[in-house]
Amino acid sequence: MNNDPHQTPSTPTTILKYYDDMFNLKSTASLVSSFLSDDGRHVLVLDSTVFHPQGGGQPADGGYITDVDCSRFKFVVQDVRSKNGIVYHYGVSERNAEELEEGLQVLLSVDESKRKLNSRLHSAGHLLDLCLEKVGLSHLDPSKGYHFPDGPYVEYKGSVPQAELQSKQKELELEANNLISRGGKVSVGVYSYEEASELCGGGLPDYIPKESTPRIVKLGNYPGCPCGGTHVSNISDLVNIKVTQMRTKKGVTKVYYQIGS
Numbered sequence: 729m730n731n732d733p734h735q736t737p738s739t740p741t742t743i744l745k746y747y748d749d750m751f752n753l754k755s756t757a758s759l760v761s762s763f764l765s766d767d768g769r770h771v772l773v774l775d776s777t778v779f780h781p782q783g784g785g786q787p788a789d790g791g792y793i794t795d796v797d798c799s800r801f802k803f804v805v806q807d808v809r810s811k812n813g814i815v816y817h818y819g820v821s822e823r824n825a826e827e828l829e830e831g832l833q834v835l836l837s838v839d840e841s842k843r844k845l846n847s848r849l850h851s852a853g854h855l856l857d858l859c860l861e862k863v864g865l866s867h868l869d870p871s872k873g874y875h876f877p878d879g880p881y882v883e884y885k886g887s888v889p890q891a892e893l894q895s896k897q898k899e900l901e902l903e904a905n906n907l908i909s910r911g912g913k914v915s916v917g918v919y920s921y922e923e924a925s926e927l928c929g930g931g932l933p934d935y936i937p938k939e940s941t942p943r944i945v946k947l948g949n950y951p952g953c954p955c956g957g958t959h960v961s962n963i964s965d966l967v968n969i970k971v972t973q974m975r976t977k978k979g980v981t982k983v984y985y986q987i988g989s
């Protein structure tokens with residue numbers, strides 16, 4: 729991450745609009761700063777954003793940012809990163825964006841097809857977590873996910889005996905597709921620590937601070953899970969899932985998957 733020369737201790741954190749409404753892909757915002765990063769890319773910092781930055785295993789959104797009447801500049805968003813609560817939109821300007829004044833009102837537009845794919849891949853990872861118990865793998869503890877299109881996987885602490893890997897892979901795929909065909913509303917919300925804990929089956933992972941208000945994603949009536957990402961609106965939107973590989977090594981199990989269209 730490059731330093732923002734305009735960032736001062738008083739630079740406000742960026743309001744994450746997708747946090748409350750994952751399905752709103754357009755918004756207006758006010759320009760906080762505009763500068764060139766060390767590698768020559770143009771960077772825009774705004775007071776709020778609908779763009780999901782890369783993080784939590786989910787890739788950054790793409791799209792573009794323009795001035796309100798689309799006449800002065802068009803900024804193509806190529807990457808979005810977050811640091812200390814400030815979101816940095818990296819990209820190139822199709823029209824001159826060198827001298828943009830602070831406070832300028834801009835229009836944000838997230839690439840819908842890329843977002844949809846990212847959301848489906850992310851929700852699919854959570855769905856696999858929910859299937860573990862049913863297939864006798866409740867000892868696996870979710871540790872991280874890689875929900876990128878180029879080989880998505882979910883990773884768990886815990887092992888599966890080598891002799892069972894193939895059958896468990898098949899059972900997991902079967903159960904996940906079972907849940908997809910049944911469907912169920914996906915909801916996301918921000919809760920008090922106590923409420924969040926209850927929604928997640930009576931406890932939250934250690935990395936969630938006790939004084940925080942966690943954002944919880946809930947697939948159907950299954951226990952929720954803390955998550956900062958974007959998701960589908962119904963489990964059935966996943967259409968189908970293929971568990972392509974299950975691997976255990978050094979006490980870590982990785983489950984690779986693909987989703988159908």
Ligand SMILES: [Zn+2]
Nearest residue numbers: 954955956957
């Ligand atoms: Zn998540």
